[in-house]
Amino acid sequence: MPRSYRRSAVAFLLCGVLAMTLFVTGPAQAKDSAWTVRGPSPHSGPLAQLRLDGASGALALQVSRGGRTVIEPSPVGIVTERADLSHGLRYLGRHDRTVVERYRSTVGKQRSRTARMTETRFRFRGGGNARLDLVVRVSDDGVAYRYDLPSGSGDVLGETSAFTLPPDAAAWLGDYRKDNENLFKEYTAATAPTGEYMAQALFETGGGYALIAESDLTGRYSAARLTHQQGMPTYRIGLWDERVESDGPLSTPWRALIVGDLPTVTQSTFTDDLAPASRVADTSWIRPGPALWTWLAGGKPAGQSLSMQKGYVDYAAQRGWPYVVVDAGWYFDPDQWDVTDPDWQRNSWIPQLVDYARERQVGIQVWIHHRDLDTAEEREQWLPTLERWGVKGVKIDFMDSESQETLRWYDEILKDTAAHHLLVNFHGSTIPKGIQRTWPQVMSMEGVNGEEKRTNTPQHLATLPFTRNVIGSMDFTPGAFHRPERPNAVSDAGEVGLSVLYESGIQNLAGTPESYDARPLARRFLEQIPATWDRTRLLAGRPGESAVLARASGSRWFIGGTFTGPAHTAEVPLRLEPGRWLVDLILDGPDGLVRKPTVVRGGQTLSVPVAADGGFAAIACRWRPGLSTCDRP
Known part of the structure; x- marks a missing residue:
C-alpha cells in the first residue's frame, strides 16, 4: 500500500476512535475561569475576583481585602428580552485601563477630589449570540461593576446581581421605603428578617466594612433595592420596574461596594467618583451655605405671611446665614390668587420678599410640589418665573418614586434648573447616587x-x-431645639x-x-x-x-x-x-x-x-x- 494511503487510513481510524470516544463519554467538561482585578494599592485596598463557571457559564464576583473575604462569590448577571445573560456565557476577552479623574465638588466631604481606579472590561457571548460586557472598577475604597449591552438587546427584565456576605457579618439595614426615610437597625447578614431593604446597607466582615451603593442612576434605568430571605446571607438586587425600557445601547448603573476600614468607608467619595463629570459648565452661580428653614420654625402660617418671612430674613441676616427657605403655603392660599390663572404670578409676594432679602444679602429659596413641575409645560411656567423673580433655589417635594419614569423626570428637571440657575434640594426623593457630581446645583436630598x-x-x-x-448630602434639618x-x-x-x-450643601437649620x-x-x-x-x-x-x-x-x-x-x-x-x-x-x-x-x-x-x-x-x-x-x- 502506498505510504500516502497508509497515512489516510490511519487518520481515518483515529477520527473514528475519537468519535466513538466522544459518543461514549460525552463532551469534555469545561474548566472554570477566573480573573483578578486589582486596585491602585492592591496590598491595602480591595481586590475583585471574577469567576466563570465552566459547567453553567454563570459569573460570580468575590471581593477581598488584606487576604480576607469581604463579599463571598456572588451572582452577576442580567436578563433582557433577547437573552438570559446570567448563564451560558462564553469568554471572549478583556481590556484593561487606568482611570484617573480630578474634579471639584460644589458640596460634600471635600471640595478637591482625585479618583484613581483600575478598570477591566470583560467581553462575553451568551445564548442566541447575545453580547454582554461586564465593566469592573476597583479603587482604594471600593469595587463596582456595571453591564454594557449593545443595541438590539431589548428591555431589561431583571438582574441576578447579588451580594453574599459572611452569615455572621454585622448588618445595618433600613426597610425599603419609596422615599428612603426608614430607620436603620442592626442585625446580622443572615438573621435580618425577610423583606426589602434600602440599597445603602452596611456590613462588617472579616475584611473590613462594606457599604452597598449605586451610582450613575438616571432615567435610562430603574432604581435598585435589596431583597433578602431570612436565614440566607445573600442580598439580591431588585428593581422598581418589572421591565426597564431600552431602545439602544445600555450602560446600567454601577453596582458599588464601598470597602475599607470604618474611616475609609465614612470618608469615601466613591459613588461620586463613579458618576459622569459635571454637565454644568459655569458653576459660579452655585453657592452652598446654611439656611434658616421656616417650616419647623413657623409652619404653614409662616409660608403664607410676607411679614413673618421678612422677620426670618432679618434674623438670617443678623446670623450671617446666606439663605431663607420658604416652605409650603406661599402659593396655595386661595385668598391670594387662582393658581389656574395664567397670570397668577403677579399676585405673589415672593418678589417683594426677594427684593427685601437681597438688600440684606440673603437669598430666598422656595418649596414647590412635584406635581406642579411634572410636565414640560409646567416647568416652562414655573422655572423662568422663579429665575426672573430672583429666587435662588427650589426645594422640590413628594416624588415618592424611584421608577424609570420618575428618574426620567429627574433628568429633565436637572437640565431645566441648571439652565435657570436654580439650586435644588429634593425631598420625598431618591438619594444622591452620584447626581451631585453630574449636576452640581443639587445641594442636598432628603432620603432620610x-x-x-x-x-x-x-x-x-x-x-x-x-x-x-x-x-x-443629606437634608436632615438639624437645630430644632424647640421640638x-x-x-x-x-x-x-x-x-x-x-x-x-x-x-x-444647604444645611437647613430648623x-x-x-x-x-x-x-x-x-x-x-x-x-x-x-x-x-x-x-x-x-x-x-x-x-x-x-x-x-x-x-x-x-x-x-x-x-x-x-x-x-x-x-x-x-x-x-x-x-x-x-x-x-x-x-x-x-x-x-x-x-x-x-x-x-x-x-x-x-x-x-x-x-x-x-x-x-x-x-x-x-x-x-x-x-x-x-x-x-x-x-x-
Missing part, C-alpha cells in the same frame, strides 16, 4: 428620617454618618453637633429664632458653620453606638459627635495634624450649654463628658500663646 420626624432613635442618629450620609420629639432632646450640645456631623436666642452658645456656633468643607475625618465611632466627625474649613476644624447610652466621658482621638490645638468645646451643663476650651496635641485623646443619648460640638484651631477661643471675630 430627619429632624421633622417623630420616630428617630439615638441609634439611628449614630448610624447615618456610616450609611446614608456616606453616599451624598421635644427630637431623640436627643436631653442634649442641646448633641443637637449643635449634628450641624457638623451631617453634611448638606429651629426658631427664640430657641437660638435662648442658647447663645449654640447660636454663635451655628453662625460660623461654613458653606463647604475642605476635608472630612472620622475621629471615633461605631454604627448605632457613636459617631464623631471632624470637617475642615480652611485652617479650622469643626467637630460634631453623637452618642447612645448613659452619660459618660467619651475618649476621642484627635486625628488632626501634629502640633498643639485649641479645642473649643460646647457641652451640656446642669443649667444649659457650657463652653470648655481645651489645649490638646494632634493625635492625643480628647476627654469629652457627654449626656445620656447626647453629644457635643467643637471648633479646633491652631493654638498660640494668649489664644482663648476659636471663634472668628
